[in-house]
Amino acid sequence: MARVVGTVELAAPSLPAVEPRRRATVARFIRRQPLGAAGVVLMVALVATAVLADVLATHDPIRTSSSVLMAPNADHWLGTDNLGRDLYSRVIHGSRISLAIGVASTLLGAVLGGLIGLVSGYVGGTTDLLIQRLMDIMQALPILVLALVLAASLGPSLPNAIVAISIPIIPRAARLIRASVLAIRELAYVEAARALGVRHPRVALRHILPNTIGPFIVLITAQLGASILVEAALSFLGLGIPEPYPSWGRMLSIAAAEYAEKAPWLVIWPGLAISLAVFGTNLLGDALRDTLDPRLRGS
């Protein structure tokens, strides 16, 4: 930032000059997007929980014990499940699974879809038409149904769950990036780059792709929540993450439903964890969309 302002600031140490301005930006973001700021807090909490899971957890999340279905108490803060495992530690460790699968599948789907969208939008013509029809076809199935069938065919495992969740994201990412590419392709600077003799792949990757970053970030934030929800549903149905990984969706499945009346905490906490994580991504996604997408500004 300092380099743009002038030589005077270049000479001075940049940190003190930047700090107040950055603080002002943060303050403005909180004032303009209070919900988005709440989203940031939730997301930071989620990431911190996942990173510090070993420190925060009080028990081994997968070790069974004889104290089954205990109500929340001083030792087991959120009680224990039907196999005597500490629910608090399981919910804490569950954040790792949710975040890892959510981020991995969203990035995989968004990057693959983004590249397809880039080719589709930049090349145009018949290629574009064929890719768009294919994306239509992929989008004609509900996300969960497509992920369900994929997960079932691939078999339950961590990498398979990531692949199964990422594939339904591809057409959504492709469509979005294609739309941005179509608009950017017509700009004068792209024409200038071509006139200077820059080859097509380089124009597409170096000159157009970086300018689609805004919608791409919005897409990733919005899809992250969706991916976490799909993972929860797949694991709930027994087709996502296999035992003994403590997945929030898995925690809500058969056992929780069976013991719900006797041990309602088994139902409440893992579900609340999913909801808060997704709520955070949704709040942040909305705020980012409002900030990064000028067409929606003010709405």
Added chain:
Amino acid sequence: MRGYVAKRFVIAVVTLVGMSMVIFSLMRLAPGNIVDIIFESAGYVDQADKKQLEHELGVDRPIPIQYARWVGELLQGDLGKSYRYDMRAWTIIKPRLPVTLELAGLALLFSVLLGVPAGVVSAARQNRPIDYVLRVLSLAGLSMPSFWLGMVVILLFVRSLGWIPSVTYVSPFDDLRANLWQFVVPALAVGYRSSALIMRITRSAMLEVMREDYIRTARAKGQRGTLVVWRHALKNASLPVITLIGIEFAFLIGGLVVTETVFNLPGVARYLVDAIQFRDYPVVQNLVMFIAIVVVLANLTVDLLYAWVDPRIKYGRA
């Protein structure tokens, strides 16, 4: 108009043909064929029996021929046979259809009844407290897994009212009250999520329309505020809402998959989960195709409705 309709039909058919290929290939991602799966549970396998069954089911034929045979059967309305129940799939699906239709219909009704007014109010009171409350409520709806919401509601009912969810399905023709009692909660659990999406799109469409000149004109000539909002603005904001309702229909079916399981409703979506869990793949393949057909038909209906509602759409080029 005729050109537009014809084009939409062609697109729908192309999508369905492509869809059938995708589904057919997906089902063959799993190692081994259906005969291996059937024989897996049996300890002793007679190779001759296996060959016989493979021949009977046609899985020993080349893939393109298998595909052609499947599509041929589908076109004749044959949904194949369930290996788990040893019955025609249609005999199992048919009694389950009304359950899913009623649930989907009620959920869609709730989502529109809750979503549209909430979106209009939110837009009319932009950035006021009520707008924030409605926006947070709708985001919460998008953030909660509908199956979890269902579980929590059941739990609340059971613990506070002593209400026990009925284990068997009650037809509306036998006992309408018991039937509605059984469906309202799951339909609300699914509908809440969809209503959140509908609320958001209604809000942004309304905000866009409210900036138009004709709204200012209506206000300037002294039209009452509520009338301007609900009649003048909502009418023109309804197009994206209709599109979304059509798209939402597809997501709704996805939501039913888990909701029917949680609420123990014997619908088609739960049968899909059953079939997947018991690896009854021919049934899965047909059910997924069936869902694709429903979704494509819903989208086609929206496209046609869209053209009919908005006279500005150029039928030839749209």
